[in-house]
Amino acid sequence: MLKLKNVTKRFGKRTILDKLNLTVEKGEILCIVGESGGGKTTLLRCISGLERIDAGEIYIDDEVFDPSIQTNDSVIGVVFQDYNLFPHLSVTENITLAPMMVLKKGANEAKQLAQELLIKLSLSDKGDLYPYQLSGGQKQRVAIARALAMQPKILCYDEPTSALDPNLSKTVKEIILSLKEAGMTQIIVTHDWKFADEIADHVLKVEPLKD
Template identity: 55%
Template sequence: MLELKNLTKQYDTNMIFKNLNLTVPDGEVLSIVGPSGIGKTTLLKIVAGLETANAGEMFLDNKAVSVSEERNTADIGLIFQDFNLFPNYTVLDNVMLAPITVQKMAKDQAKKLARELLHSLGLSDKEKLFPYQLSGGQKQRVAIARALAMQPQILAYDEPTSGLDEQSTYQVAEIIKDLKKKNVTQLVITHDEPFAKMISDRVFDFATEVER
């Protein structure tokens, strides 16, 4: 379970959000909606440890997690809006890299895990391709596989359907639903409210529920 208590973020005199409280139970799919530039991605980066908060607390399974300093953690798998795949690595190598370098997993084990994940996401025939050879929807699925390879407690998506066509958007929705069946907790940042309603157990409206 993820808990945020009185989380506050500001840049100089610009208050992004103040005293934000949010609880995400295990296995829930929570979509955070609202217009661009309102602070949704900033919140996601704080949860993932890529940015700091000015005040507040964060708990993961009742254990306190620092929000006052950036941190490297495998507990939160962040899937970036622009995917952030390594262009000089194949699909398979992109998925294998973090388990090998961060978790010190044996190469054979990492390859087996990567192939299992790619198979589950319908990408077995793409493992030798490079990112430039993939469609947007395929890149999104590789990014999801890469995040899952770290076996995180929570998957966090930043605008997962941005720039995707209708079919790719549907595929991403189905992946999120399938992961929910496996009790994967998921946070989804999106401005696409119909998509949010399609996939979510709960929708959090950043524009109306966050103090500034």
């Protein structure tokens, strides 16, 4: 379970999040929607520990989550909007790097997990390719595989369908729902209300705070 209690985030004198309270149960999908500048991505970055909150607390399984002292990627994984794949590494190397460096997995174990994830995401023949050789949809799935390789409790996505055509958006939807069936808690920032309605257990609308 993820719980936010009175979470506040400011940039300078501007308050983005003001005493936000939120609970997401294990295995649920929360979609965060709203207009640009409303704080969707900031909220996601605060949940994942990429931004420090100014006040309040974040709990995971009833324990305070402090990314400054915890191995962040092994608790909360993030699939970024621009994928953030390393261009000089193959698909398999992109997936195995963090498990080997952070989780101290052996090379064989990390490669076996990567292959299992690639099979699951219909990328079994892409392991030796480099990001520039992949389509946008394939890059998206590699980014999901890389996040899953850290075996996180919660998986976050920033606009996972923004650059994809309808067919590829459907594929991402199917992946997200299959992960839900496996018990993965997921938090998704999206501008696509229809996509949110189709996959979410709960939808949170955020709006810019008035000064």
